[in-house]
Amino acid sequence: MFTMDSKIPKPSYLKKPTGPMSLPGNARLPLSRDLLNLPTANSTMFAKGRAASPEQRSNGVPNRAKLRRSRSTSDLNRPDFHRPKHVIKLATIPSRMGNINAATIAMMASSELVRPVNGDGSKSGAHLLRRSRSACDIAMKSNVSLASSTCSSTVSVPKSLAGMKRQPTMAAVTTTRAPVVPAKVAKFETNPARQGTASAASSVVQKGAATMATTKKAVPLTKSTVGTKVTSAASVARMDSANAPKANGAAGKTNAKTMSKRIPPYDYKARFANLQEKHKALVEKYERLQENNASRETLLEQYQDCVTELEALKCQHQAVASDLKSTTEENRDLKQTSAKLSAALQESEAELAQYREKFNATNTENLELKKQLRELEERAAFLEEENVTLQHTNTRNAELLFQANIERKDLHNMVMDLRGNIRVFCRVRPPLSSEAHRIECGWKYLDEQSLELAAMDGTNKRIDFSFDHVFHSRTTQQDIFDNVSPLIQSALDGYNVCIFAYGQTGSGKTYTMDGVPDDLGVIPRTVDLIFNAINDYKRFGWEYEIHVNFLEIYNEILYDLLDTSGTTKDLEIRMANAKNKTEVYVSNIIEEKVESTGRLHQLMAIAKMNRATAATAGNERSSRSHAVTKITLIGTHREKGETCVGSVNLVDLAGSESPKTSTRMDETKNINRSLSELSNVILALVQRNEHIPYRNSKLTHLLMPSLGGNSKTLMFVNVAPFQDCFTETVKSLRFASQVNSCKMQKVRKNKMLNSSSII
């Protein structure tokens, strides 16, 4: 039986194995007898009890030593079993311990090639053997768990493996877990109880290969590397599985021999032979282990390569992770941008929808407008045709109107001729409020053209006068102008018109001609009428230019009333180069072209300020000069190529004054003389004398074109209503009555006359 504590001396050539098989520190290998007691069927064997020894089976007498060992072995599974404190805890020994084949250890133990040694090198006692057997049992049991733990640690402890690459000691071997896994699995393939563990290990290997394959998908591993790993793991598994039956077979043979043939202790020869066989088996085992170790070193190198490659893959993984992170961030930014773009797109779509609605509305409106445009175009075409027709009609009507206007002018002139080329209007002014104390003459207005003047001096003297029109003291300025305006119309038709006021000082001449601001006289009303008339004449195709000058004759000297320079100019009345020698003009006089009523009124105000005035017996502000306002009207009809030039001479004569009452005799004499010359000229015209004394005075010379021949003359004879003016009144009325009775020859219209030659 087992003689682990045999006293047989060891052969000298049997030495304790050193080197790769030596155990470090206090670690020890289990004895062969312990290994022989390992359960071979299943782990429950320990629970069922101790296996019977051959001695027990043969004679039933138990060996006490065996019983103690058996009990010790079985005690491992007993709940009340207590492990000695100084025994090394084999559970913490790395899996390399489990790589030692049980049969090999048994052989070593039986041949005492390996004996447990304490730390001090002394042989262990019986209790150590018991512990060794128990430890071996535990180691056997722990192989199951170590198998899985080894598999699980193949990846998690690569560095420890790297450090123990080439250390054949048990400690180094035990830490080299990853390559051992297949061999361990192979060792237990013969044990049915451990086949499950082996298959689990195989599955672990397959899982490892699968993991590598998965890693290949995730990380670009080289195909050859993965294949080498898997192949190496599989080869180790195959190799160990191939070796395991041999080792188990050797151990089985030894056990069988030991169990079948008991070598007596004294049979040294047999024991030596037995030991030789065991030695031989151990040597073979050792060689196989060397081979396995070499393969494991290869595996370690491959593992190192894998680790290196794994580090590279980690670097790649980090790079890929970094790329993934940046890509993720970029993806996030792109998502944000995409969200913004989506929102903007939605807004744009909404806006587009609004624009489409507007477009549709506008399109509809456009269609409607096009329809209206077509209608308007048709309407325009129709109106164009109608316009052409109307233009023809208008042209014809314009021609008719032009001819009618000519006829009207002729008729108007005929009427004027019938009324007389020189007409006389008599106007009696009313007494002023300040003149209530003055005695009036007896005024009896027989009709519109005659009156009876009665002296209120007690003589009862009555004198009848007839004129073209008699205006009593209550006659308004408008009534006066209504009777004057036909002559202004004649001026627009191309005739020379002269309107003057004759009478005693203070009789109302200036009032009649200029008027007062609240009640305008003939001259301003004439200006307004002219500008209104030329606007109407535009419809007949006539365009008019208006030229104006203001002249004053004071003491037989000519003055320009528009000259505000203060210098005295030499104004001379000169004859125009004309056939009839009746056309005159004034040299060096300012003649302004007027285009508005306002401007003409402005010039009239300037002339009025420059006119000489002084107080007289009959007028506090008497006009002591003859004022002549000349308005020249030049009409042009471009279509007909006709031009007509007319003029209006508006004369406010200085008032005649009795020398008895005059304080300025020279002035009065000049005034009275010029008025007398005017009377002579008019009487000469009336009497159709051959010689007309125009040149006897500046006034008659200036008015020569307007007093005879081509002219229409209107004379206002103004009289004061008072008895103290009776003599001067009768004198004026008699002169006027004489003028009224004269017959002037038929006048002719101005044609194509030079403005400078017309006066």
Ligand SMILES: Nc1ncnc2c1ncn2[C@@H]1O[C@H](COP(=O)(O)OP(=O)(O)OP(=O)(O)O)[C@@H](O)[C@H]1O
């Ligand atoms: N028809 C009238 N109605 C009311 N007042 C009038 C009328 N005629 C003249 N007068 C007033 O009589 C006064 C004298 O008239 P005005 O100055 O016109 O006389 P005259 O003939 O021009 O005198 P002179 O010859 O001295 O210049 C003025 O105060 C004027 O306002």
